[in-house]
Every structure is written in structure tokens, then in C-alpha cells.
Amino acid sequence: MTPERTVLAQLADLDPTRHEPLADREQVDATLAWVLAHDPVQPEPTGSRPHRRWVALAGAAAALVLGLAGAHVLPGLITGTGSTAAAATVPMLAYAQPEGTPARAELEQLADRVRDAADPPPPDGAYRYLRVVGETWAFVKRSPEGSMEADALQLSMETWVAPDGSIRVLQKDDGIARYGYGDFAPGDFPPPADLSGTPDEIVRRLAAGAPKDEAAYAVLSAYVSSVGLYGAYPAAERSAFLDGLAALDVTSYGTVADRAGRTGLAFGAAHHVPYRPHPVPDDPAAAEQMRRSSPPADLDGHIDDVRVILDPVTGTLLAVEHIQSGVDYLPMDTVTGYTTFLEDTYVATMPECGHLGCGANGPPADGDSPFGGGAARPGTEPITGPEANRFYDLTRDSDFTFGRLRRQPLPDGSEVEGFLRNLETGTEMTFTYQDESVGGLPADLLDDPEYTAYDLPGGRGFIYLSDRTATLRGQSHDGTRTAVVTINAPGAGTLANEDLAFARDVFVPGLLRGSAE
Structure with missing residues (x-):
């Protein structure tokens, strides 16, 4: 058990003495076993497929949702314990160090390798083109007596970023482009994360005031969000980011093959998610339906892990895995979503919207923003x-x-x-x-x-x-x-x-x- 997981276990137990010296191994393991047995279900609208549209790894401020993950077979349901059955998704990846070890030394070594590697010249083209695919799961109890069910949604997203920062996006859910192309003006999305300055300055900026024991999760999440929308950073900024990350409570899981078959180095961070009750609808019938389709509320919360897989030489982001523990209807360490970053290059033109339609305008001229310079x-x-x-x-x-x-x-x-x-x-x-x-x-x-x-x-x-x-x-x-x-x-x-x-x-x-x- 890593120091990070120990702290999180105490947080999940709402222990007010969590900043005092750590308990011994036996006490911590007993506490963790109790905490990681509960979590509330996310109620979904009944009578519909419970899709969790990929809401921007970039925190999008737009009607089109940016979501993600790649295709894998949904194994179905397995039997669990307690008031709800456990729902399965996909197996964990085969990490070389599945229990995890402190990541400082490996991150510092990777930062040195990235610093020594020169950036290749960017390909010709006016637009930066990104393609990511992945899969995410929603979990729903369709009847008061029923089991929890895992509902898979395969997603892909293509993004074209114009020189002025405007963006055209095409998202497909289960292979279908339900929303057409989405056009976003400069400023509709948060700007790329700022990786300038010293490693310490970068970490403080990305942590955005998160508590010390939550900083690693916040920093990794902010970095993933930015890369997912704008692409990889130059080598100098990647190495500085890795140096800053090495100073935080990050766990190394060793080498691993991602779901696209590429070998990388896996690093992760976790945080405790407290229980938050969902608003009860004003309509009595809807409120009763929500009550009947939800398992009993649990006040202990759960633990979310985000694990990034980085190229062992260049440090570029290959994939992200999202894992939950402490949810009573899920097995321990359940993968609830993953994203693979497959293409990051430059192209000469944006696609025409055609029969799918554009979010705001007709197709742009080569090299132009879909918003005519942001207008x-x-x-x-x-x-x-x-x-x-x-x-x-x-x-x-x-x-x-x-x-x-x-x-x-x-x-x-x-x-x-x-x-x-x-x-x-x-x-x-x-x-x-x-x-x-x-x-x-x-x-x-x-x-x-x-x-x-x-x-x-x-x-x-x-x-x-x-x-x-x-x-x-x-x-x-x-x-x-x-x-x-x-x-x-x-x-x-x-x-x-x-x-x-x-x-x-x-x-x-x-x-x-x-x-x-």
C-alpha cells in the first residue's frame, strides 16, 4: 500500500486526525477494507440508455460534450455482495508493478530523457489534428429488485485546432456522429494549461489550490485535459512538468501495454470523492421513481484513481485509465473509463461539414478559423x-x-x-x-x-x-x-x-x- 492510498483511506473514513502520524499497517488495512465497501449509485434517467457522454477532459464550456475511451467487449454482470450486485467493465491492464511504488525516481529519470530528446519538426499544415478513442461506463439499477448493470459507451473524437485557437470537433458515440460537427470560437474552451516557469511554479498553477494530499490528482487531471484538447507540449515543457510531478505523491505502476498495444510507463494519483446526494425532483412521481431505482445512500464516498501512460522516451501522453474503488456495486479497482490518444499531427484543411452539419458556420477556407478570425x-x-x-x-x-x-x-x-x-x-x-x-x-x-x-x-x-x-x-x-x-x-x-x-x-x-x- 502506498503512502498515498493510506492517506486516502483515512480521508474516506472522515478521520479528523489524518495529518497526524500514520497508523500501523494492520490498522490501516482494516480501515481500508471497511471504507472501500460502499458508494452511492449515480441515478440515471429511467427508460433510456444511461450514456455518460464524454464531458470534456478539457472541461468544455459548450453544448457539444467532449468525452472518451476505445472499444472493448463488455463482459456483462457478475455476482456481488450487499444490496446490489456488482457490475463488470473491462479487466485492469497488466501493470508490471500492480501494487504501485513511489514514482519520484522514475519521473525524474523520464524527465531527463525527455530533456535530452529533441522535438521533431512539426508536419506541414495549418490545423493541428487530434484523434482519441475510448470507452466509458454508466451503472444503473433498472428496477428495485434488479442488479446493477454496466452500460458501455464507445466514443471517438476528432479535433481540428485553427491557428487562432478556434476548434472544430467531431464526436461519435458507438460509431454514430449524433451531434454533427461542433464549432467553437476562441475562448469557448479554457486555454491550454500553462507549463512555463519552474517545475514548482507549474505544479502550483495546475494544482489550483488543491490540498496537498489532492494535488497530484489535480495536476494530472489538468494536464490530461489540456493535452486532450490541444495536443502534446514541447519537450522542454514536458520535462519541467515531469520534474514538478516527481515532487508530488504520485504512484508508479511500471511498464504496461495500453489498450492500443503501445508500451509505456504508468503513473497514477487518487483522491477521495465524498458522498453528495443528488437533488430530488419536485415531481412526486419522478422522486419516487428515483428512490426506487437507487440503492441505499452511503455516506462514505469512494476513491477515484487517474493513471496516465507515458511514452518511455518522449514522455508524451499515450493513454489515460480511470479506476474506482469503494463502490459497493463494483469490484475493487474497477476500470470505469479509458482514453487512448492515437493521433497528434498537422493537416492542411478542416473537413467540410456536409450532411452532418456545422455548429455555427459553413466550411472554412484553408487556414482560416471556422469563426472568421473569432468573429x-x-x-x-x-x-x-x-x-x-x-x-x-x-x-x-x-x-x-x-x-x-x-x-x-x-x-x-x-x-x-x-x-x-x-x-x-x-x-x-x-x-x-x-x-x-x-x-x-x-x-x-x-x-x-x-x-x-x-x-x-x-x-x-x-x-x-x-x-x-x-x-x-x-x-x-x-x-x-x-x-x-x-x-x-x-x-x-x-x-x-x-x-x-x-x-x-x-x-x-x-x-x-x-x-x-
């Missing part, structure tokens, strides 16, 4: 003055702050589009709103089986919910006002309950009340 679509205007006040009033008693509010033209009118961020939790929210809608939301949106209906004051609401994102669609009873709101948790975090409640119970109803009220 919004022609005819878009910022919203100010009295017209803006009613939108600002919706956030008056919250920690959300507007970063963008504008009206943009549509073929049959216009819509209001905006972006907000919660300065306390980091949650990001985007929305579109129409107050002169013709016929309400399209029928295919209303009938989408991925969404669960719920009652809204003065209208109808539909919600898709995963642990990291929620998309809410609403329309007034007369169909003249419509709203689509997406909220995303920051980085690889979990969506805060209070942010979901604000979007569902305050923001969407406030939009649908319209400007006349």
Missing part, C-alpha cells in the same frame, strides 16, 4: 441595457457570472445565446433562448429517449443527466418560448448539485417566463 456569425450583436437586465437578474442570487450575452440571427428570426461560469465551482453553462419560436422545440428533440421529462412552471422540461454534465430543454406551453441549457463540470470533476438545481429550477424557468413578465 460570431454575421449579424450577431451583443445584448446590453434593459434587454440584458432580465438575463442578469436570473443570476443575481447565484455565483454564476456572464461571460457572453448576444443575439444572433436565424433563418426564421433570432435567438439569444450566452455563456456563464460559476466562479466558486468552475461549472460552465451555455444556453440559447428564443422568444418568438415557431412551433416550439423540434419534435425529434422532444421525443429523444435520452431525455427525461419533468414539469416546469408554465411549460415542459426535458433533462439529460450524467455525473459531469446536464442538458436541459424547455418550452412554454404555447410553444412560443424555447430554451436549451447545457452545464458542464470543470475538468474531470463531478457536476455540483447546486449548479444543477440552479439551472433546472431557476434559470430555465426564468427564461421561459419571457420578457413580458
Whole structure:
């Protein structure tokens, strides 16, 4: 057992003396065995496939979700203990050091090798092209008497980054491009993580104030998020990052072949995830359905591990594995998602959107941004003055702050589009709103089986919910006002309950009340 796991076990036990000298091995093992036996289930909308769309390893502030992982057979269900059966995903990788050892020496040696390796000249091309594939699992109890079931979702994402930082994304779920191409202007995503300065400065910047015993997990998560969206860093910055990482409580798992068959060095960090109850729907029938389909609440939380697999010579990121322990319906050390980074190169052009459609514009000219240098679509205007006040009033008693509010033209009118961020939790929210809608939301949106209906004051609401994102669609009873709101948790975090409640119970109803009220 590594020192990191010992501390985490004490954290999971909510031990207020966790910073005092560590307990002996026998006491720690007994404590860990007790703690890692429980965890609440993530309730999923019933009657639909419980997909957890890949919400950006980059913490995307956009309606298109960036998710990930590669194809593997779902083994099915296995028998567990307790009130719920255990659900299986894929086997753990064959790590050379499965129990883990302190990683400092190996990280320092890898940093030296990366420092000595020269960066190859970048290929010709105006756009940086990235391709990642992976797989993720949702777990759902479909009936009060039923077993927990693991539902696999295979994902792939292609990203084209223009010189000005604008991005075009194509995501496929189980091989299907359900959302078409997504176009994002500069600033819609967080910028690449800053790896300038000394190793200590890099670590402090990426840790972003995380407690010392959570810093390694926070730093690795921030690095993975940035590489997943913008590609590998130059060798000098990679080596400085590795030197900084070596000073943290990181575990080495030795050499391993990733799920694409490439050999690398595995390093990991873990953190304790406390129990957070999900908001109970206002509708009594929906609340009862949620209660019946969820196992008993458990207050102990669980442990999340993130393990990165790095090239043994260049230090570039090959893959990421996400592992959970302490969940009562999962075997110990269950892989809940993985991502393989397959391509990072430059290409001459972006693809045309074709029949899939573009998120904002037509296909760009070679070398151009899909946003024309970052500009919004022609005819878009910022919203100010009295017209803006009613939108600002919706956030008056919250920690959300507007970063963008504008009206943009549509073929049959216009819509209001905006972006907000919660300065306390980091949650990001985007929305579109129409107050002169013709016929309400399209029928295919209303009938989408991925969404669960719920009652809204003065209208109808539909919600898709995963642990990291929620998309809410609403329309007034007369169909003249419509709203689509997406909220995303920051980085690889979990969506805060209070942010979901604000979007569902305050923001969407406030939009649908319209400007006349």
C-alpha cells in the first residue's frame, strides 16, 4: 500500500486526525477494507440508455460534450455482495508493478530523457489534428429488485485546432456522429494549461489550490485535459512538468501495454470523492421513481484513481485509465473509463461539414478559423441595457457570472445565446433562448429517449443527466418560448448539485417566463 492510498483511506473514513502520524499497517488495512465497501449509485434517467457522454477532459464550456475511451467487449454482470450486485467493465491492464511504488525516481529519470530528446519538426499544415478513442461506463439499477448493470459507451473524437485557437470537433458515440460537427470560437474552451516557469511554479498553477494530499490528482487531471484538447507540449515543457510531478505523491505502476498495444510507463494519483446526494425532483412521481431505482445512500464516498501512460522516451501522453474503488456495486479497482490518444499531427484543411452539419458556420477556407478570425456569425450583436437586465437578474442570487450575452440571427428570426461560469465551482453553462419560436422545440428533440421529462412552471422540461454534465430543454406551453441549457463540470470533476438545481429550477424557468413578465 502506498503512502498515498493510506492517506486516502483515512480521508474516506472522515478521520479528523489524518495529518497526524500514520497508523500501523494492520490498522490501516482494516480501515481500508471497511471504507472501500460502499458508494452511492449515480441515478440515471429511467427508460433510456444511461450514456455518460464524454464531458470534456478539457472541461468544455459548450453544448457539444467532449468525452472518451476505445472499444472493448463488455463482459456483462457478475455476482456481488450487499444490496446490489456488482457490475463488470473491462479487466485492469497488466501493470508490471500492480501494487504501485513511489514514482519520484522514475519521473525524474523520464524527465531527463525527455530533456535530452529533441522535438521533431512539426508536419506541414495549418490545423493541428487530434484523434482519441475510448470507452466509458454508466451503472444503473433498472428496477428495485434488479442488479446493477454496466452500460458501455464507445466514443471517438476528432479535433481540428485553427491557428487562432478556434476548434472544430467531431464526436461519435458507438460509431454514430449524433451531434454533427461542433464549432467553437476562441475562448469557448479554457486555454491550454500553462507549463512555463519552474517545475514548482507549474505544479502550483495546475494544482489550483488543491490540498496537498489532492494535488497530484489535480495536476494530472489538468494536464490530461489540456493535452486532450490541444495536443502534446514541447519537450522542454514536458520535462519541467515531469520534474514538478516527481515532487508530488504520485504512484508508479511500471511498464504496461495500453489498450492500443503501445508500451509505456504508468503513473497514477487518487483522491477521495465524498458522498453528495443528488437533488430530488419536485415531481412526486419522478422522486419516487428515483428512490426506487437507487440503492441505499452511503455516506462514505469512494476513491477515484487517474493513471496516465507515458511514452518511455518522449514522455508524451499515450493513454489515460480511470479506476474506482469503494463502490459497493463494483469490484475493487474497477476500470470505469479509458482514453487512448492515437493521433497528434498537422493537416492542411478542416473537413467540410456536409450532411452532418456545422455548429455555427459553413466550411472554412484553408487556414482560416471556422469563426472568421473569432468573429460570431454575421449579424450577431451583443445584448446590453434593459434587454440584458432580465438575463442578469436570473443570476443575481447565484455565483454564476456572464461571460457572453448576444443575439444572433436565424433563418426564421433570432435567438439569444450566452455563456456563464460559476466562479466558486468552475461549472460552465451555455444556453440559447428564443422568444418568438415557431412551433416550439423540434419534435425529434422532444421525443429523444435520452431525455427525461419533468414539469416546469408554465411549460415542459426535458433533462439529460450524467455525473459531469446536464442538458436541459424547455418550452412554454404555447410553444412560443424555447430554451436549451447545457452545464458542464470543470475538468474531470463531478457536476455540483447546486449548479444543477440552479439551472433546472431557476434559470430555465426564468427564461421561459419571457420578457413580458
